[in-house]
Amino acid sequence: MSEFNRTPKLVLLPAVDVAGGKAVRLTQGEAGTETNYGDPMDAAADWAAQGAEWLHLVDLDAAFGRGNNHVVLKKVIRQVKGMNVELSGGIRDDESLESALGIGAKRINLGTAALENPEWAASVIAQYGESIAVGLDVRGTTLAARGWTKEGGDLWTVMDRLEDAGCCRYVVTDVTKDGTLQGPNIELLQQVMERTHRPVVASGGISSLDDISALRELVPQGLEGAIVGKALYAGAFTLAEALDVASD
Numbered sequence: 001m002s003e004f005n006r007t008p009k010l011v012l013l014p015a016v017d018v019a020g021g022k023a024v025r026l027t028q029g030e031a032g033t034e035t036n037y038g039d040p041m042d043a044a045a046d047w048a049a050q051g052a053e054w055l056h057l058v059d060l061d062a063a064f065g066r067g068n069n070h071v072v073l074k075k076v077i078r079q080v081k082g083m084n085v086e087l088s089g090g091i092r093d094d095e096s097l098e099s100a101l102g103i104g105a106k107r108i109n110l111g112t113a114a115l116e117n118p119e120w121a122a123s124v125i126a127q128y129g130e131s132i133a134v135g136l137d138v139r140g141t142t143l144a145a146r147g148w149t150k151e152g153g154d155l156w157t158v159m160d161r162l163e164d165a166g167c168c169r170y171v172v173t174d175v176t177k178d179g180t181l182q183g184p185n186i187e188l189l190q191q192v193m194e195r196t197h198r199p200v201v202a203s204g205g206i207s208s209l210d211d212i213s214a215l216r217e218l219v220p221q222g223l224e225g226a227i228v229g230k231a232l233y234a235g236a237f238t239l240a241e242a243l244d245v246a247s248d
Contacts, residue, residue, distance in 0.1 A: 018076075051240060087109065110134050122165035184211055206229075209242060
């Protein structure tokens, strides 16, 4: 196959979710379902060593409104210098946004704020452009907010508003799939991509290299990347293996 008709690669973002200073994974985003995977610095260093270009870093305590891991996140970002970091969790006002950018995050993933404070979100999107992505965390077609504990409105209504605001990128998570290793929600991703010309990043449910391959098939439709979490921590495959499939 020539270089000109090869499918572009799928960008993989290994996830490091931090709670209480530790790297953890949740099941369906629920507080109390944490599985502890140790020092987030070790996890981030491992993904960097295996060739990751991006890191998806989440402050779960900030997302749930129970404090933050600012010092730990700053150390992680400093350690993986040269890797791009997408930071998520509890970024809901100018102060938390500027703090996140100040510690070296390349991209901020807005969640609850984009649902509950649309005027602020629109102004931030206008000001920071490519540095802002919006997380669309979905059960069915209903968005989830406040650490996935509250309903955040209709997916398509919110997307229309974000499109009008010029949102540059969407991170789409099927909450019911997250941390379950049950496979990504391909249908949801296709529906979102039909409604935007902006790049989409998939999150939730990836369990195998076949899932990575299936997501890569969506790249021509607008899928830019995929966040991989529990499958890596559970040893379903290595990041290096996943990167091979994503770029092959």
